[in-house]
Amino acid sequence: MSTAIHVLVRDARLEEWEEAIDLTIAAYRQYEESFGQPLWEQYIKNIRSQWVNQENTQRIVAVQGGKLVGSVLLYPPQKGLYEKLNEMIPYPEVRLLGVHPSIRGKGIATTLIRECAQRAIGAGAPYLGLHTSDRMPSAVRLYTRLGFERVPEFDFFGGDNRTLVKAYRLKLAATSSL
Numbered sequence: 001m002s003t004a005i006h007v008l009v010r011d012a013r014l015e016e017w018e019e020a021i022d023l024t025i026a027a028y029r030q031y032e033e034s035f036g037q038p039l040w041e042q043y044i045k046n047i048r049s050q051w052v053n054q055e056n057t058q059r060i061v062a063v064q065g066g067k068l069v070g071s072v073l074l075y076p077p078q079k080g081l082y083e084k085l086n087e088m089i090p091y092p093e094v095r096l097l098g099v100h101p102s103i104r105g106k107g108i109a110t111t112l113i114r115e116c117a118q119r120a121i122g123a124g125a126p127y128l129g130l131h132t133s134d135r136m137p138s139a140v141r142l143y144t145r146l147g148f149e150r151v152p153e154f155d156f157f158g159g160d161n162r163t164l165v166k167a168y169r170l171k172l173a174a175t176s177s178l
Contacts, residue, residue: 007069007108009115012059020061020071021051027098034135039160050096060115062099062108070099070108074116076123082131082165085156091127091169092120097139109142120172127169129154135163143168 012020024047032040050073051059062070073095075081079088094116099108113128120128130148132139147170154167 007062007064007111009060009062009111012061012071016061016068017051017059019068020059021048023068023071023100024051024096024098026101030101031135036160042159047096058119060112062112064103068100069103070097070112072097072112072116074119077125082156084158084165085154087154089129089154091125091129092116092123094128094130097130110146113142113146117170117172126172128172129167129169131156131165131167133158133163133165140166143170146170 025044028043028047035043050057054073054075056076056078058074060072060074061068075093075095077088077090077092080086081089081093094113097109097112099112117128129151130143131154132143134140148168149170151167151169156165157163158165
């Protein structure tokens with residue numbers, strides 16, 4: 001059972017983006033070996049690109065004691081959010097949720113997802129979506145525990161053309177129990 005700690009959740013400041021990118025890379029580094037070097041390098045470029053190049057993205061951070069400890073991107077509903085998925089995802093989508101490895105298990109990821117859900121509710125969205133793969137079993141467990149359900153019609157194959165990137169969504173309500 002995780003022990004929640006107090007964190008401030010807010011929009012990232014421009015001068016924090018590079019630190020948030022580094023935090024995200026550190027959070028995902030546990031998967032580097034399973035990706036293999038060429039795919040890992042491509043993934044790092046993708047992380048940087050997502051943080052820097054997406055105009056309509058909400059960049060959200062968790063801060064504790066003045067230090068970034070978690071981050072997440074929240075995209076509005078849109079078509080073509082993923083290079084290999086041309087369909088319209090009709091609800092906000094969470095991407096690149098990361099918690100610094102030294103502070104995992106304290107409820108920070110749940111707090112960031114809760115913030116995304118509240119923002120999606122505020123925008124009138126019926127669902128909050130995300131994509132992940134079985135390559136990231138701890139993420140799959142977290143999302144399933146939080147109530148995310150599979151949406152196979154938005155699945156696609158990743159950059160290696162073998163890894164199934166699975167779609168999930170969480171049904172939202174004004175009184176979300178997250």
